[in-house]
Amino acid sequence: MKVIFLDMDGVLNNAYHRNNRYIEKDKFEQLQRIVKETGAKVVLSTSWREFPDWSNFLHDFFCVAGIDVVGSTPVRDGWRRQDEIREWLKENDCPIGAFVVLDDIDMSSDFPENMVCTCEAGRIGLDTAFADRAISILNGRSREEEVVSLKTEIERMRSLSEQLSHIVHFDVANEIGHPDDLMVMEQWLKAMGFEFK
């Protein structure tokens, strides 16, 4: 699962470091585009999550807009936002390459590969360029993940193949007496890519 850790103020509005609690349409549409192009789900890291009415509103509003909110980072007294995000990653066993942090607080020293700071050179909020960056992080990592997962699958198949070879060897040696059966087995094994001795 790909995850967007989402701040609100300074991301979906231009209220840099202020709690104004409003959403701007053009910025929200960029979030929808990220979700559409990556299939990512949202985890709320915004301070809005600390207020049940606002958290519920976001869940409902995003759901109607086709965006799944799958949770919130834990709220811990005295913790920095990056610590709360890291805690969520740990608790949910999220691979390092499968998330992006959208925030107007720059946490790139904590998440150098995953940070999109939406406050840069006078630009505040999720614009097209910031969204493109988030998409390339999420989709780029996904390809790497696919390679890792493919390698794991190949190893699993290789191990299975070795076990199967052993079992077939046993069966051939002990169970197959008739020459026709042996020939069928030989053809079958070759078709499956096994060496037949």
Ligand SMILES: [Mg+2]
């Ligand atoms: Mg903010």
